[in-house]
Amino acid sequence: MARVNFEGVSKAFDGALAVDDLHLDVHDGELLVLLGPSGCGKTTVLRMVAGLEDPTAGTVSIGDVIVNDVEPKDRDVAMVFQSYALYPHMTLRRNIEFPLRQQKVPAAERARRVDEAAGTLGLGDLLDRKPGQLSGGQRQRVALARAIVRDPQVFLMDEPLSNLDATLRIQTRADIVSLQRRLGTTTIYVTHDQVEAMTMGHRIAVMRDGRLQQVAAPQDLYERPANTFVASFLGSPGMNLVPASVDGAVVTVDGTRVELPAGPAVAAGPVTVGVRPEAASLAPEGIAATVVLVEQLGAEAHVICALVDGTRVVVRQENRAARPDLGDAVAIRVDPAQLLLFDADTGARLELGR
Amino acid sequence: MSALRSRRHREWGLAYLLLAPALLVFAVFTFYPFLRNFKLALYQNPPYPGLPAHYVGLHQVGSVLASTSFHQSLVSTLLYVVMVVPVGLIGGLLLAVAAHKAIRGMAWFRLIFSSTVVTSVAVAAVVFGTLMDPVVGLLPWLGINPHPAILENPTWALPAVSLIAVWQFLGLSFVIMTAGLQSLPDEVLEAARLDGAGGWTMFWRVTVPLLSPTLFFGLVVGTIYAFQSFGQIDILIGPQNSQFTHTDVLLYSVYQALSIQDNPGVAAVLSIVLFTILLVFTLVQLRFLERRVTYAGN
Ligand SMILES: Nc1ncnc2c1ncn2[C@@H]1O[C@H](COP(=O)(O)OP(=O)(O)OP(=O)(O)O)[C@@H](O)[C@H]1O
Ligand SMILES: [Mg+2]
Numbered sequence: 001m002a003r004v005n006f007e008g009v010s011k012a013f014d015g016a017l018a019v020d021d022l023h024l025d026v027h028d029g030e031l032l033v034l035l036g037p038s039g040c041g042k043t044t045v046l047r048m049v050a051g052l053e054d055p056t057a058g059t060v061s062i063g064d065v066i067v068n069d070v071e072p073k074d075r076d077v078a079m080v081f082q083s084y085a086l087y088p089h090m091t092l093r094r095n096i097e098f099p100l101r102q103q104k105v106p107a108a109e110r111a112r113r114v115d116e117a118a119g120t121l122g123l124g125d126l127l128d129r130k131p132g133q134l135s136g137g138q139r140q141r142v143a144l145a146r147a148i149v150r151d152p153q154v155f156l157m158d159e160p161l162s163n164l165d166a167t168l169r170i171q172t173r174a175d176i177v178s179l180q181r182r183l184g185t186t187t188i189y190v191t192h193d194q195v196e197a198m199t200m201g202h203r204i205a206v207m208r209d210g211r212l213q214q215v216a217a218p219q220d221l222y223e224r225p226a227n228t229f230v231a232s233f234l235g236s237p238g239m240n241l242v243p244a245s246v247d248g249a250v251v252t253v254d255g256t257r258v259e260l261p262a263g264p265a266v267a268a269g270p271v272t273v274g275v276r277p278e279a280a281s282l283a284p285e286g287i288a289a290t291v292v293l294v295e296q297l298g299a300e301a302h303v304i305c306a307l308v309d310g311t312r313v314v315v316r317q318e319n320r321a322a323r324p325d326l327g328d329a330v331a332i333r334v335d336p337a338q339l340l341l342f343d344a345d346t347g348a349r350l351e352l353g354r
Numbered sequence: 355m356s357a358l359r360s361r362r363h364r365e366w367g368l369a370y371l372l373l374a375p376a377l378l379v380f381a382v383f384t385f386y387p388f389l390r391n392f393k394l395a396l397y398q399n400p401p402y403p404g405l406p407a408h409y410v411g412l413h414q415v416g417s418v419l420a421s422t423s424f425h426q427s428l429v430s431t432l433l434y435v436v437m438v439v440p441v442g443l444i445g446g447l448l449l450a451v452a453a454h455k456a457i458r459g460m461a462w463f464r465l466i467f468s469s470t471v472v473t474s475v476a477v478a479a480v481v482f483g484t485l486m487d488p489v490v491g492l493l494p495w496l497g498i499n500p501h502p503a504i505l506e507n508p509t510w511a512l513p514a515v516s517l518i519a520v521w522q523f524l525g526l527s528f529v530i531m532t533a534g535l536q537s538l539p540d541e542v543l544e545a546a547r548l549d550g551a552g553g554w555t556m557f558w559r560v561t562v563p564l565l566s567p568t569l570f571f572g573l574v575v576g577t578i579y580a581f582q583s584f585g586q587i588d589i590l591i592g593p594q595n596s597q598f599t600h601t602d603v604l605l606y607s608v609y610q611a612l613s614i615q616d617n618p619g620v621a622a623v624l625s626i627v628l629f630t631i632l633l634v635f636t637l638v639q640l641r642f643l644e645r646r647v648t649y650a651g652n
Contacts, residue, residue: 072544073551075548077548078549079545081544081545087545089566102555
């Protein structure tokens with residue numbers, strides 16, 4: 001087991017920065033989720049840990065050893081690729097034991113460890129098949145088995161669930177989490193799915209355009225996002241962001257005054273107000289809006305409203321609430337205790353005095 | 355219904371119309387000579403050219419197949435193929451692996467390695483002929499003077515001629531192998547690197563198996579290429595010496611029978627034999643290819 005540390009790591013491809021000055025410490029035994037939109041540099045970060053890509057600047061260390069100049073095969077990390085990257089010409093047994101053969105593990109122990117890994121992932125009956133004869137979910141589990149059989153210092157997983165259907169995805173998600181908790185192996189898990197991130201990670205690192213935005217435990221990230229990007233990226237749907245103005249502890253949204261428990265330490269002026277869909281409700285009085293769309297989700301519904309200036313606000317309704325119709329004029333009430341304020345220019349969250 | 359059918363008819367009509375020029379060329383220059391060849395094989399030519407050939411049925415086929423010159427030619431052909439194809443394939447693979455690196459200037463190496471494909475057989479034969487010349491060639495320069503000279507030597511003439519074919523096939527083989535390497539899934543190779551595979555294991559356990567469809571393709575192409583060698587032999591050895599130096603591979607004996615001995619009947623029999631061997635060989639290889647080197651669903 002080992003921690004993984006990034007010290008000012010950057011990676012440029014043809015002059016364009018894919019990863020920009022990354023400082024990040026992945027704790028020993030932790031499952032850290034790397035979350036961000038497509039192209040933000042997640043895979044590049046993983047590949048630099050694996051040694052498949054050399055950093056342009058900075059140092060990567062695994063277990064307090066700087067590995068910038070260490071060959072991939074000597075880093076003792078196992079990677080699960082997005083495409084699975086199984087060896088198509090080998091049976092599953094051969095696939096899973098391939099890393100052990102390279103380590104010259106004796107045949108008897110090899111067989112024992114392969115059987116154990118295959119058993120853990122429910123592949124016991126399939127060991128004589130070839131990858132071509134498996135479903136996507138089974139291949140996925142073979143890729144995981146090939147990683148865990150090695151008992152490496154670090155697991156690297158690059159969107160391993162992205163090719164699975166919804167049911168299988170939820171099941172495999174749980175499998176990976178329980179496996180990781182049981183083995184206690186330091187894991188960096190890449191995804192652009194925020195539900196996966198929230199449910200799997202001890203902590204989540206959010207990236208955007210090669211820059212780290214925030215690292216925090218899932219609930220902290222959800223409740224106290226560092227900026228508007230993190231706020232809108234997490235949650236489904238994400239946080240509503242509405243232009244407003246603040247003066248002391250009073251926020252004015254579209255002419256409606258909302259009194260906060262405590263105000264931010266900034267001069268009066270424009271701000272961006274953040275409201276989670278569950279912190280907003282339809283009420284007899286509040287911010288005037290028009291219903292644009294109602295999404296029924298079974299247990300709940302999302303009512304999408306447009307404010308007078310056109311800003312969209314999503315309101316989450318419990319099942320029993322009466323559903324408005326399209327085009328209805330409604331009023332939105334927000335819970336002052338759950339409001340967040342962001343700087344109107346930089347998007348950074350403003351601390352509210354307690 | 356009938357509107358649909360008439361439209362389909364019109365489409366077929368158009369298809370045949372568009373195919374017609376190509377079909378015509380094939381019919382005149384391939385299909386007709388191909389069929390005519392079978393007829394030629396049934397007629398024996400008299401020893402004096404100019405007299406009419408007469409029908410002998412399968413008699414001529416039997417006598418050609420039983421002749422020692424045919425057997426010698428068959429042995430030469432097989433030796434030749436065995437010398438050209440494996441060396442060409444393995445050489446091409448090694449060059450391709452060596453050049454499959456993202457190093458500046460590698461494009462020039464690729465250009466040089468693949469250049470033998472576009473060199474004409476005649477030019478290659480003349481250059482190699484000079485190198486093998488008993489007076490001004492490479493060996494005398496090194497102080498080695500074999501007797502008789504290489505290209506007149508029953509033991510060395512065939513390997514010498516096959517060397518040129520290897521050299522030429524190397525370029526094609528390199529191009530095929532490079533294309534194969536470039537289409538390999540990068541992540542599988544990277545996974546193997548992370549799993550601890552060193553260069554040797556990587557090559558034998560991962561690259562070569564993944565490349566097996568390409569290798570088989572190269573084997574088929576190379577074999578057909580080797581069976582069709584002609585220019586090297588004609589330029590370096592010529593018909594007078596080829597019987598003596600055992601370089602009369604099948605295709606060359608067809609040419610000898612037709613142009614030197616003026617005997618279309620025998621040439622026809624030999625060419626049918628050549629055709630049959632290549633056909634059987636290709637079918638066997640394709641069957642093998644289907645069975646052994648496809649990975650369903652990958
Ligand atoms: N080999 C490469 N050559 C050039 N540019 C690259 C290379 N690999 C990645 N990039 C660029 O670096 C940026 C980050 O890529 P990366 O693959 O790390 O994104 P990602 O966050 O994994 O995205 P996704 O979620 O789509 O997989 C992208 O703009 C990409 O175009
Ligand atoms: Mg990626």
